[in-house]
Amino acid sequence: MPQSPLLLVRSAELEAPDSAQAFRRRCPGLPGPGRSRTESGRRGEAGERKEGRAPQGRRARWRAERRAGNARGAGPEPPAGRVPAMALRLVSDFDLRKDVLPWLRAQRVASAAAGARGGGPGVLENNYESLRILNVERNGNVIYTYKDNKGNVFFGLYDCQTRQNEHLYTFEKDLHVVSCSVNSDRTLLAASLVHSTKEGRKNELQPGSKCLTLLVEIHPVNNVKVLKAVDSYIWVQFLYPHVESHPLPENHLLLVSEEKYIEKFHIQVIQEDGSRVVIKDSGHLPRERVAEDFVWAQWDMSEQRLYYIDLKKSRSILKCLQFSADEKFNLMFEAPLDITLSDSGFKLVNFGCDDLQDQENLSKHLTLCVFTNHTGSLCVCYSPKFDSWEKFTYSVFYFHKGHGKTFTAALGSVDSHVTKGLTFLNLDYYLAVYLPGHFFHLLNIQHPDLICHSLFLTGNSEVVDMLPHSPLQSLSGSLVLDWCSGKLYRALLNQSYLLQFLWNTQLDCEKMAVLHCVLSCGGDRRFLEAKIIQWISENISACHSFDLIQEFIIASSYWSMCPETSNMDKLLPYSSVLTWNTEIPGITLVTEEIALPFMKVHSFKGYWEKLNSNLEYVKYSKPHLHYNNSMVRREWHSLISEEKTGRRRSMVYVKNILDNATKVISNLEARNLEPRLTPLFQEADNHQRLLMGLMVSELKDHLLRHLQGVEKKKIEQMALDYVSKLLDLVCQIMETSWRKHSLHPCVPHFSGRASAAEFKVFHIMTRILEATKSLFLPLPPDLDNTEKNEKLKFSIIVRLPPLIGQKICRLWDHPMSSNIISRNHVKRLLQNYKKKPPSSVIHKSSFSVEFLPLNYFVEILTDIESSNQALYAFEGHDNVDAKFVEEAALKHTMMLLGL
Structure with a gap:
């Protein structure tokens, strides 16, 4: 219409x-405020109050983090009126130096005092340089280790719910911990250890050296069982049930061997003498082979999934095992990967936190990880070995969409040496790709088809410089570990910064990307929409590649539903944008179709139902169902x-x-x-x-x-x-x-x-x-054509600039428009009209109404038109002639006379 x-x-x-x-x-996902009381030794024993940790809620903790400054880590929310130059917020969940070290020092002081009272030598000074994180379990608890001055290895646990520490076990030998895990009831500890050299570094498994994998009863400390004694590294991980309301009679432990196999041990426990928990029939622990001949594996602790890649005739096949509540497992899918891993060595992701590789040379190694989210997405992120100082390449396989994209980012000058590895972070609807000091990319994994829906920030941006330059390890969900500083973060998009960025950016592609980033964050949607509308009103003509109003209406309605x-x-x-051909500065992109995962199980629930639905959509839904x-x-x-x-x-x-x-x-x-x-x-x-x-x-x-x-x-x-x-x-x-x-x-x-x-x-x-x-x-x-509304419309048009008014009148099919067009036409014709002797004959038969003034007027217009065709040289002349003016004038006259 x-x-x-x-x-x-x-x-x-x-x-x-x-x-x-x-x-x-x-x-x-942040843990609750908890209590400020710490534990001394075993759970339930009273201890001293943590340093600077009074009972406090989230907001109070944020204030404390801001006072702590950079020592606390990047990303706390700024005071009102200040916006951090960061598209990513890293909200601290755990800090070894603040959540553990004060408790350890209090323990040492208490032990020294007890030794002095008993006449013993007390405890020597310990600077805890060896303090490091070992693992983060599914329930969020953190296992850490440190050595005393004699080289004895201590294992501790930080409870993220109660914010209390617990001593788990001590090995009175100078050992280096490869891997460690504790069961959900905290009654069993599994650990893999190697002997240390005199210089304090781990023995790199020269011939004759051993890696011991031990299973320890810790409730109370009792039996120690050797699970493996081999010349290769072993990683351990307890499976965590999805229901943790009561202790389980059977525990399940994964053992991952550097010799390219994975086993699962079944460990039954029994309760004796009240609270004493011991292993039942420790001499015979049933086990089964879970996977073999693999070169890469990743553990998803929150979803209890194991991803691994095996090589079949030099082809890389990605597989996934899902462990269920009863700890059974199913092979969920197989998917071919167009990458070469045969010469890349053995690689594990998220099986604890180890330092087996020289972290300063991470850029020389490939990076590979799998990310999923609640919408049924499945992304495989891959960065090959680094081979150029001028550009960096990585690929993302969007299996839930049926295609993959390879991004090449310019690094700038040849002096921009890359010394850190590439980090991929899972941000729910987005994937962050971060190379310290060089670039920060936010890839839209929900709608990856058009490159304009992703944000690409270069090394010249404050955003990149403000992020930590140490390697970050992405755990399950939004958890991120900075292993160098011993800090655990929640990675979140910073809505405040993105809103500010929206005002400052000049590129259409960045405006499009940031608009969707902001809306995907959720929050107070009414306030957020008001902020974006304010920006639109100030930049209504600033976009040339898409309609700002239309994109906002569609995007905001989408994200609200x-x-x-x-x-x-x-x-x-x-x-509102269906195609995008404009290049993104500093980014080249190649898109290719990929083979869809082949689902091996046909009864789906939860995430797997959504992933299968996405795969079915890619197979059969063309054209799109939008x-x-x-x-x-x-x-x-x-x-x-x-x-x-x-x-x-x-x-x-x-x-x-x-x-x-x-x-x-x-x-x-x-x-x-x-x-x-x-x-x-x-x-x-x-x-x-x-x-x-x-x-x-x-x-x-x-x-x-x-x-x-x-x-x-x-x-x-x-x-x-x-x-x-x-x-x-x-x-x-x-x-x-x-x-x-x-x-x-x-x-x-x-x-x-x-x-x-x-x-x-x-x-x-x-x-x-x-x-x-x-x-x-x-x-x-x-508006209907009442006299009041006619006057209103006319008053608007006459106050517009003439050229705009004329265009509107010609596009608007309305009586008032016809009236104004007629007036303009008559005005133009009569500008240079010279009165001629009146014609003695009026051809009455040519007019339908006997109204002499109108007949006379129309005759004059007809005469002018017929005598001078040059007057037609103006826009819209083919729609205006004397007959048109007659009809408009007659209708207007009749309206004024009430006829």
């Missing part, structure tokens, strides 16, 4: 958005046409559509605590209500066709909420611009020149029209 910016000109005033206090911090229900991301549009309003457009025009011809479909059908519209309008009113001063989508305009109702009806039918297993009532509500969200965003943009320029209900006036503010608001409203027209969204109702 023809729609004009005129339809948007309504007086408005809107309450200002909330202040930054509404922009609450969001840090999922898709996290709630699986598969909604396949059914709702994500972006909803669009094309059906709405056709149906709406059909209903309007039927209304004009007097034919109409069943009253029940039309009533249902109008009922949908009533619900949408009710939803819009409910989203605001106070009534809007711009009465958008509120008047009783049947055509617009039909359009609103049709949008709900068509979207509901679309979702019903493709959402399996979701009840009809919930789908109806989702369709209603989505349409309401679209229209609410239009209202927000409109009202924000009106409020910003302090326009009131008395505007627009019927006379006088428009102010600068009115022109700016009108410009915003024309851009809203452009954005919503292609989306076929309902706009504020068409």
Whole structure:
């Protein structure tokens, strides 16, 4: 339907958005405040209060972290008014120096005092240089180790829930710990150790040296059993049940051998003498082979999954084992990888924290890791061995999308030596790729098709320089370990920084990427949308590659709906941009199709059900299933046409559509605590209500066709909420611009020149029209042709710049437009008209109305037109002639006379 910016000109005033206090911090997964009491030795024994750790909540802890400065680590939330130059926030979960060291020193002092009272030598000074993290278990508990001055090896555990430390076990020998794990009940400790040299470094397994893998009873300290004594390294990892409400009679332990096999031990325990827990039949522990002939393996502690790669005829095959609650396991899928690992050596990921490799030379080794998220994504990240000082290449295989991308990033000058390894971090909907001092990339793994939906920051950016330059190890979920400093972080996108970046960036591709990054973070959505609308109003003409308003409306509606229900991301549009051909500075990209994983299990639950759904979508869903309003457009025009011809479909059908519209309008009113001063989508305009109702009806039918297993009532509500969200965003943009320029209900006036503010608001409203027209969204109702509204429309057009006014009139199919076109045409014809003797004959037969003044006037115009064809040399002349002017003038005259 023809729609004009005129339809948007309504007086408005809107309450200002909330202040930054509404922009609450969001840090999922942080442990609770816990207690400040520490333990001395065994659990439950009283100890001294930790240094500087009074009982406190999250906000108090953040304040304490800020006071601690860089010693605490990067990323605490800044005070109000300050924004850190970091796209990534690293929120500290654990710090060896602050959460463990004070307790160890208190233990030493207590032990020395006890030794002095007993007449013994006491405890010598220990600077704890050997203190390091060994493992982070599924429940978040951290296992660490240190040596005393005699080389004795101590094992300790930090409980992330109670924030207390516990001494687990001590080996009274000078050993180096390769790997360590504790069961969920903290009754068994598994450890692999090698002998240390005199210089304090580990023996690199020269012939004759041994790696001992031991199983220790620690509740209470009792028996020690040797599981392995071999000339190769062994890594250990207890499986953790998904239900931890009661102690389990059987424990399961994975042993990963450098000789390329993985075994699982079944360890039964029994309880004796009350709380004494011992291994049942320790002389015979059943075991089974889990995998063999592999070159790479990764442990996902939170989801209890084992990924590994075996080589079949020089092909790299990725496999995944899922361990269930009863600790059985299933091979879930196999997927070929187009990478070569035959000469890369043996590599493990997330099997504890070891220092077997020289970390300063990480850049010389390949990097490979697997990431998943709750939406059913499966990404394999790969960086080959580094071989150039000018560029860095890495690949991401998006198995849930059926393609892979290889990114090549320019490093700048040849002096930019790479000494650190590449880090991949899992950020839920995004994947961070970080090379210290060189670049920081945020890859959109939910929608990786277009490169403009990912953000690429170079080494010149403050963002890169502010991040830690030590290697980071990505654990399960958003956990990140800085092994050099002994700190454990939660990695989160920094919404505050991204909003600031949105204002400062000049590149269209970065504006697109950051807009989606900000919206994906969640938080106080109303406040967030107000901030983005404020940015849009200031940068309405700043983007050339896409429509800012249209992209915001689609993206914000998508992010408000898709996290709630699986598969909604396949059914709702994500972006207004379908193709992107503009290059990203400093980045080259190659995209290739990849073979989909072959699922080996056919009964799916949870993540596996979503992954399988994604794979099925890639196989069979072409074209895409994203909803669009094309059906709405056709149906709406059909209903309007039927209304004009007097034919109409069943009253029940039309009533249902109008009922949908009533619900949408009710939803819009409910989203605001106070009534809007711009009465958008509120008047009783049947055509617009039909359009609103049709949008709900068509979207509901679309979702019903493709959402399996979701009840009809919930789908109806989702369709209603989505349409309401679209229209609410239009209202927000409109009202924000009106409020910003302090326009009131008395505007627009019927006379006088428009102010600068009115022109700016009108410009915003024309851009809203452009954005919503292609989306076929309902706009504020068409004003009828009453005398009051005719004057209102005319007052708007006459105050516009002449060229704009002429263009609008020619595009607007409306009586008022015809009137103005006629006036302009007559004015142009009569500018140089010289009066001629009147004609003695008036051809009455050529006119339909006997109105002499009009007949005379039209005859003059006809004479001028016929005598001078050069007068037609102006835009739109083919639509304007004397006959057109006659009809417009007659209609206007009859309206004024009330005929």
